[in-house]
Amino acid sequence: MIFSESLKKNRQFQFVYRNSKSYANKYLVMYVKENGLEKNRIGISVSKKVGNSVVRHRVTRLVRESYRLHEAVFNSGLDIVIVARQSAASVGYQEIESALLHLGKLHQIIKDFQCCH
Numbered sequence: 001m002i003f004s005e006s007l008k009k010n011r012q013f014q015f016v017y018r019n020s021k022s023y024a025n026k027y028l029v030m031y032v033k034e035n036g037l038e039k040n041r042i043g044i045s046v047s048k049k050v051g052n053s054v055v056r057h058r059v060t061r062l063v064r065e066s067y068r069l070h071e072a073v074f075n076s077g078l079d080i081v082i083v084a085r086q087s088a089a090s091v092g093y094q095e096i097e098s099a100l101l102h103l104g105k106l107h108q109i110i111k112d113f114q115c116c117h
Contacts, residue, residue: 003071003072004039004067006043007041007042007043012043015079016080019033020081025102026085026099027088027095027096028083028084028088028096028103033078034077034079035079036077040078040080041079043079044060045081046059046060047083056084060084062096063082066093066097069097070097073111074104
């Protein structure tokens with residue numbers, strides 16, 4: 001991820017949860033908070049409710065990859081926390097990608113762009 005780094009510490013996640021606005025769809029919940037930096041910081045949370053570690057890591061990789069490929073269309077200076085819902089365990093890349101872009105549009109953090117692929 002060129003423009004972004006990861007949120008790693010629990011207190012970073014808690015700060016975003018407490019002080020941000022969230023939108024959700026069928027597969028993901030997205031919390032967004034301005035961070036005052038030039039770059040985005042992204043955190044991905046997949047709880048044990050979603051599945052075993054293989055499933056959780058797969059969902060994490062799908063979310064991270066779809067963000068990485070569309071990173072250029074997201075506005076800068078944001079802390080973004082993405083929480084996977086249970087329904088995300090059984091879907092493929094396309095569904096996760098469209099869910100991520102849908103939430104970005106709801107938060108109005110996506111620059112206008114002509115769609116993908």
